[in-house]
Amino acid sequence: MNKTIGVAAHVDAGKTTLIEQILYNTNTIKEAGRVDKKSSFLDYHDIEKKRGITVFSEEAHVKYKNSTLHIIDTPGHIDFSSELERSIQVLDCCIIVISAASGVTSHTKTIWRLLQKHNIPTLFFINKLDIIGTDYVKVFEDIKNNLTDNLIPITKPKYKDINFDTISCVLCQNDNKDELLEQLANVDDNILDKFLNEIPIKADELNDSIKKLVNNCSSFPVFCGVGLRNIGVNEILDFIDEYISTKYEANKKFSGFVYKIRYDENYQKLTYIKVISGKIKVKDTLEHKSINETPIDKINQIRIYNGNNFKQVNELYAGEYGAIPGLNSSYVGECFGDCMVSENSLTPTLKSKVVFDEKYNYNEIYKIFRILTDEDPLLNVAWIKELNEIHVNIMGTIQLEILKDVIAERFKVEVNFEKPEVIYMETILDETSAIGHFEPYKHFAEVTLKITPSKINSGISFSSSCHVDILPLRWQKMVERVIPYACKKGVLTGSELTDIEIELTDGKHSIKHTSSGDFKEATFRAVRKAIEQTESILLEPYYSFSITVQNELSGKIMTDITTMCGSFEAPTCNKDKTTIVGNVPVSEFIDYPSKLLSLTKGNAILNSSFSGYGICHNSKEIIEKIGYDSKADKEFTSHSIYCANGKSFSVE
Structure with missing residues (x-):
């Protein structure tokens, strides 16, 4: 049975080491490689060896018992989360590796959220239990409190005195099964009934329950061990082989x-x-x-x-x-064929201008970034010809460093990047509608669109109430395909539109003169005209954050957050430490990590991640600074084109 297994983790959790042991245990490689020795099977790029992190998702294929496992190693740094999400859509199952020394981090939460969104069965592996001071129970509770409490403990640590020794498998022995049964009883009525009535539960019933709960993402197995010492690895493979199922249909159309x-x-x-x-x-x-x-x-x-x-x-x-x-x-x-893929939920919050030597021309550099954008669409390279500038969207500053190295290694070209700026977006406050008409000589298309504001961070949705007898399905599909491109620029700053529902209410075509490009032009004009007729607002990205500092510094941190136009919940104290959780505009927070490092002399714990877009706290200032002239943008005009007596003319 074919099963695609992803392995994901925060940086330094031991993800690559676990994969090396899987490859070794399945006789795929003769010796397990190591990150510190730059000998990992899947981290073979020079950039990955140099930095000791996974940057690109790569594949390995192994045979294990009754399964053919297709292993995908995913990037561990938050700046490469888009690469992670693209890989997730391929998976039948994912192993989240959590370092016992670090516990659940903000990036672990990002991984978990993405897996839940795409409905991927997930296993947890608590790694590095041999590090002195680590506590399995504490990490298990950390997963419960921050990710999910529907956990099924499959392996548990065994200690000699206070030191980690090995693991025991709950499924392989009778002891420790009460906790397993209690957990299953919480989510499986059949197990609950027998458990409460003290009716013996057969092994087959237990296994069927686990298989059902894991594959429909109702419960999540927890394993533990030490990847570097190959402890706890085969137990994961055994579980995947026996309990993870797939429903691929070989006899259907491709x-x-x-x-x-x-x-x-x-x-x-x-x-x-x-x-x-x-x-x-x-x-x-x-x-x-x-x-x-x-x-x-x-x-x-x-x-x-x-x-x-x-x-x-x-x-x-x-x-x-x-x-x-x-x-x-x-x-x-x-x-x-008959296949649907979810849209990526991750959004770059920053953009940067590309800087390069005059010996290169813009076409050369733009071509390089078109290739890179083909590989990673979220880069969304833009050549702003009126300014003679090339911009790329990014998830974070580490990504810029990697991009610089990638371009030097692959294309033998040296580039730099200016300090990143925030990516703003726009939406509307009220319902609006407009007609877009495109009728140069021997062309014809007309589109009527109704645009309604939707809930924040919902993106753009499309629907049609136009009957196919009025506008054939072929042309309606063309309008739908064009909508994302027509929403690339709003009227305030030329930033992308979001959080709107677009409905096609009417349309016209000509059997003789209409081509697909005509509906592209008509749709662009209808969107632009509708947006011009209502009030728009500027949106900016926000980070959610968690900052833990010494108690005496908590007041200063809260003052800083307020100054940055952020918000926070009531602080929580644990002995001599205070934790502050909240949200803050990305534009104000970009340089704060280095300031926090200096303020606390490196003794703060900071976790932050993109939480979504909200109303811009200084929109008037930003609109004036960008200085976008919507009426002068000929590519995104609202003017309709009509034809009379063989001559075309523009109508505002």
Whole structure:
């Protein structure tokens, strides 16, 4: 049975070490590599060896008992969470590695939230229990309090005196099963009934209950051990082999999606496709859907990568994934057949201007960043020609450092980046509607849109109340496809629109003259006109944070947060430490970590993560600073185009 297993963790939790032991225990490698020795099987990029962190998601394929396991190693730093989320959509199961020395961190919470959003069965591995002072019970409670209390303890630590020795498996012995049964009884009525009535529970019933609860994401197994010493690793493999199930349908028509794009050393595009049902084979053709056309690519080769190496195969079956060279029209998130993929929930909050030597021209640099954006769409490179500037969106400053190294290594070009700035967004306050008409000579399309504000951080949704007898489904689908592009600029600062519901209420076409590009133009004009007719507001990104400091510094921290236009809950005290939790604008918080480090002499604990967008605290200042002239933006005009007597004219 094919099973795709992800491994995710915060930095230094031991994720890569665990994967090395899995590869070693399945006879995939002869010796387990180590991060500190730069010998990891999947962290083979020079950048990863240099920094000792996973930057790129990579794959390995192993056989274990009755399962074929496709292992995906995911990045551990929060700045590369977008790479993590793209990988998550491929998974049948994920192992979250938590260091017993660190417990649950803000990035652990991000990982958990993403897995829950995509409904991925999840296992926890409490690692590094051999570190003196670590406490399994404390970390277990940490998971309960911060992530989920629906935990099933599968392995537990055993100690000699006060030192960690080995583990015991609850499923393999009779002792410690009461706690397991109690936990199952909380979520399984059948187990509860027998448990309360002291009716013996058969092994098959116990196993069936665990399998059902884990695979429908109602309960989450907890394992423990020491990855570096290969303690507790096989127990995870045994559990995945026996309890994790998949429902791939090999006999159905092909469906699948693109979860990753890479360019090799020859700049050949590699499209990684996960097959959900059926199969694809060499010589098959794939039909892409784009705004203006439906290009078709032929599959000439299929590769299955194992680390840095690959083998060629003729077919990919349901549950498998591979890389296909030469699909030039593919993009991350593209679906084929009867397949749906959730949109990424992560949003970059910062952008930076690219700085480079005059010996390079803008076309060269832009081409490099187009390739990188193809691989990571959230970079969203933009060439602002009126300013002659190239901007990229980023998750954090570490990502900029990695980008600089990647470009030097892959493209032999030196670039730098200016200090990051916040990415603002715009939305509307009231319902609005407008018509977009596009009718140059021998072209015709008309779109009527109603746009309504929706709840904050809900993004953009589209619906249609226009009957297909009025506007055929083909053209309605074209309008839907264009909407995200038409919402790229608002009227206040030229920032992207969000938190709106767009309804197609009416439309017109010409059998003789309408082409798909006409509906693109009409949709752009309808969106712009509608936005101009109502009041817009500026939004800015916020971080949620947790700061723990000595009690005597808590007052200063709260003053700082207030000064930064942030908010916080009532502080909590634990002996000599105070923890402050709250939200703060990203624009005010960017430089605060270094200030906090200096203030506390390195004795503060700071966790922060993106929490969403909110009303901008200094919108008037930002609007004036950006100085966007919406009427002068010819690409996003609200003017409709009409035609009379063979001549076109513009109407405001």
